[in-house]
């Protein structure tokens with residue numbers, strides 16, 4: 338059974354620093370969501386996906402082009418451990434805990450301090466769907482259904 342979760346919506350994310358460790362598929366999805374709300378994004382990774390490279394070239398994200406080191410989280414509101422290296426993600430989680438920074442861990446739902454839900458936005462409503470980290474695909478599918486319902490039923 339999943340540990341219990343307490344849902345909140347973060348405010349004042351516009352301009353806040355989010356540090357994303359890793360530059361792959363999962364990191365790209367997290368960065369996209371962060372840019373959409375105006376966060377300042379720092380990506381720490383020796384390599385980037387094409388989408389991340391394009392954002393770095395356009396100065397939409399800061400790219401620290403090397404492996405993670407303790408210290409990279411300094412000043413962050415949020416940290417994301419999204420490498421494909423278990424030991425590195427665990428280190429990011431430990432460093433974030435020490436610094437009191439909220440941390441999402443891509444490969445170990447119980448290890449960080451928050452999960453990223455699947456989100457539907459419609460006419461000023463924000464619906465977040467989570468499964469306590471148990472089944473993200475299910476969260477996404479239910480979000481898609483909710484979005485369909487909102488678009489059919491809820492107008493401004």
Ligand SMILES: C[C@@]1(CC(=O)O)c2cc3[nH]c(cc4nc(cc5[nH]c(cc(n2)[C@H]1CCC(=O)O)[C@@](C)(CC(=O)O)[C@@H]5CCC(=O)O)C(CC(=O)O)=C4CCC(=O)O)c(CCC(=O)O)c3CC(=O)O
Nearest residue numbers: 443444446452453454455467468469470472473474476477
């Ligand atoms: C715990 C959590 C931590 C976190 O916050 O990252 C987590 C963890 C893991 N995800 C895994 C797999 C996939 N995740 C997705 C997609 C999403 N995952 C998201 C959230 C979360 N994922 C958090 C829990 C949320 C909840 O409570 O439900 C969403 C909702 C939000 C977002 O990431 O933005 C986003 C859809 C949103 C959207 O579309 O908008 C897909 C693709 C798909 O389904 O389309 C795949 C299949 C990958 C493939 O393609 O192989 C694996 C197994 C990895 C493996 O075994 O290799 C783990 C690790 C594990 O479970 O141990």
Ligand SMILES: NC(=O)C1=CN([C@@H]2O[C@H](COP(=O)(O)OP(=O)(O)OC[C@H]3O[C@@H](n4cnc5c(N)ncnc54)[C@H](O)[C@@H]3O)[C@@H](O)[C@H]2O)C=CC1
Nearest residue numbers: 359360361362363364381382384404405420421425443444
């Ligand atoms: N939470 C989620 O939504 C999902 C999580 N996962 C898990 O997330 C992890 C990452 O998945 P993908 O993005 O698909 O992997 P990927 O292979 O596309 O990307 C891994 C990235 O980590 C970087 N990296 C490796 N070592 C590093 C280091 N020491 N410091 C900084 N960056 C480093 C690589 O350069 C690469 O950019 C996997 O462990 C996978 O099991 C997978 C799918 C969804």
